[in-house]
Amino acid sequence: MNIFVINSGSSSIKYQLFKMPSTSPVCVGLVERVGYGDASITHKTYINGEEKSVTHTMPIPDYETGLNEVNRLLSDPELGVIKDTSEIIAVGHRIVHGGERFTELTQITPEVKEELKLTFQLAPLHNPSAYKGIEVAETIFTNAVQLAVFDTAFHQTRPAKAYRFALPVSYYKDYHIRGYGFHGTSHKYVSEQAVAYLNKPDAKLISIHLGNGCSMTAIQNGQSLDTSMGFGPLSGLIMGTRTGDIDPTVIFYLVNELGYSIDKVSDLVNKQSGMLGLTGFSDMRDITKAINEGNEDAKLAYDMYAYRIKKFIGSYAAVLNGIDAIIFTAGVGENDAQVRQLSCEDMQYMGINIDKDVNYTRSPGIREISTADSPVKILVIPTNEELEIANQCYARLKG
Numbered sequence: 231m232n233i234f235v236i237n238s239g240s241s242s243i244k245y246q247l248f249k250m251p252s253t254s255p256v257c258v259g260l261v262e263r264v265g266y267g268d269a270s271i272t273h274k275t276y277i278n279g280e281e282k283s284v285t286h287t288m289p290i291p292d293y294e295t296g297l298n299e300v301n302r303l304l305s306d307p308e309l310g311v312i313k314d315t316s317e318i319i320a321v322g323h324r325i326v327h328g329g330e331r332f333t334e335l336t337q338i339t340p341e342v343k344e345e346l347k348l349t350f351q352l353a354p355l356h357n358p359s360a361y362k363g364i365e366v367a368e369t370i371f372t373n374a375v376q377l378a379v380f381d382t383a384f385h386q387t388r389p390a391k392a393y394r395f396a397l398p399v400s401y402y403k404d405y406h407i408r409g410y411g412f413h414g415t416s417h418k419y420v421s422e423q424a425v426a427y428l429n430k431p432d433a434k435l436i437s438i439h440l441g442n443g444c445s446m447t448a449i450q451n452g453q454s455l456d457t458s459m460g461f462g463p464l465s466g467l468i469m470g471t472r473t474g475d476i477d478p479t480v481i482f483y484l485v486n487e488l489g490y491s492i493d494k495v496s497d498l499v500n501k502q503s504g505m506l507g508l509t510g511f512s513d514m515r516d517i518t519k520a521i522n523e524g525n526e527d528a529k530l531a532y533d534m535y536a537y538r539i540k541k542f543i544g545s546y547a548a549v550l551n552g553i554d555a556i557i558f559t560a561g562v563g564e565n566d567a568q569v570r571q572l573s574c575e576d577m578q579y580m581g582i583n584i585d586k587d588v589n590y591t592r593s594p595g596i597r598e599i600s601t602a603d604s605p606v607k608i609l610v611i612p613t614n615e616e617l618e619i620a621n622q623c624y625a626r627l628k629g
């Protein structure tokens with residue numbers, strides 16, 4: 231069964247094609263910098279053990295152009311993995327915010343699409359582009375059922391004391407203002423991998439997803455108990471372009487004293503802040519380079535980034551009453567040894583002992599980077615949101 235998975239970001243589209251039940255993708259791709267003149271598509275195929283790869287740099291003004299190019303590559307005479315799009319039975323879409331309405335995998339219908347529009351304001355960097363991805367996919371993959379998998383779904387198990395805000399009750403009851411939590415598909419995937427690796431179904435885990443967006447989740451018995459993102463994907467950790475936690479008084483000050491419109495504040499805290507605002511770069515590789523060149527702002531930002539992670543580790547150790555393993559995942563978590571080092575430093579009293587040498591060595595798959603006698607294991611686990619989405623779609627379709 232051919233299942234195509236689309237993970238639309240604010241300016242990128244990640245995609246994979248699976249011939250389920252095989253969990254090895256036959257094709258993996260990334261469209262970067264959608265909307266800019268120098269956009270690129272990297273498309274890799276894996277057929278009969280052979281990997282082929284192409285990268286095209288071209289103007290991709292919008293999602294339609296991007297997905298049409300992906301569609302062309304899927305059935306390309308040289309690189310093609312299917313004859314035509316009619317072979318694709320299902321398209322799985324990653325949707326970041328499901329609000330209180332969407333708590334599990336959902337088939338996309340015209341009614342569902344209308345309801346999705348109501349979530350745009352809640353995740354302005356993500357849900358409008360995911361919606362666009364759905365609309366374009368519907369025109370390309372006309373034979374396929376379109377399914378939505380929500381980042382918020384995994385966090386539905388959190389107790390009310392964790393997700394409620396201390397606003398008057400009516401704001402929750404009337405307007406559904408509460409913490410939702412994000413990156414659930416990734417936290418679910420890596421925590422299940424950790425449970426299998428540790429062979430401990432009731433493991434107490436802290437999952438740390440560090441991509442462009444960053445969040446942490448406390449997990450026990452495979453269930454999310456608490457998570458660092460809230461009503462939208464803005465609170466908690468410092469991110470590529472987002473502030474993470476800041477005192478809301480700053481917003482009153484910006485509006486009342488500096489005359490900012492709310493749209494300008496939203497743009498500031500979502501797109502101009504985080505590591506970008508602190509250093510001029512949102513990509514951790516550029517920030518590391520700047521640190522090596524002696525840039526003090528970059529050094530401070532990096533320290534702030536790791537310090538925030540460390541504070542959440544302490545907080546989630548309290549929530550879980552102990553930790554079996556800490557998991558680092560996503561672009562920064564999987565690749566940046568120094569961030570892992572700083573985040574886990576000076577916590578030996580909690581049983582957290584990172585092995586400095588092993589932390590810096592690289593190998594594919596799950597890596598254990600704690601010392602052999604560390605009571606808390608520290609794991610690097612590559613995330614795969616696309617595979618998790620494909621698995622959920624397959625489980626639904628095979629009945």
Ligand SMILES: Nc1ncnc2c1ncn2[C@@H]1O[C@H](COP(=O)(O)OP(=O)(O)O)[C@@H](O)[C@H]1O
Nearest residue numbers: 440441442443512513514515560561562565566
């Ligand atoms: N080798 C690396 N070292 C440090 N950071 C890296 C490396 N490779 C990727 N990254 C970071 O990963 C981030 C993207 O992570 P990713 O999980 O792909 O994010 P998203 O899915 O949110 O786009 C980039 O911003 C970059 O900072």
Ligand SMILES: CC(=O)OP(=O)(O)O
Nearest residue numbers: 412413441442443463
């Ligand atoms: C929810 C979220 O922040 O997603 P991403 O990390 O893909 O931006």
Ligand SMILES: [Mg+2]
Nearest residue numbers: 441442443560
């Ligand atoms: Mg991501």
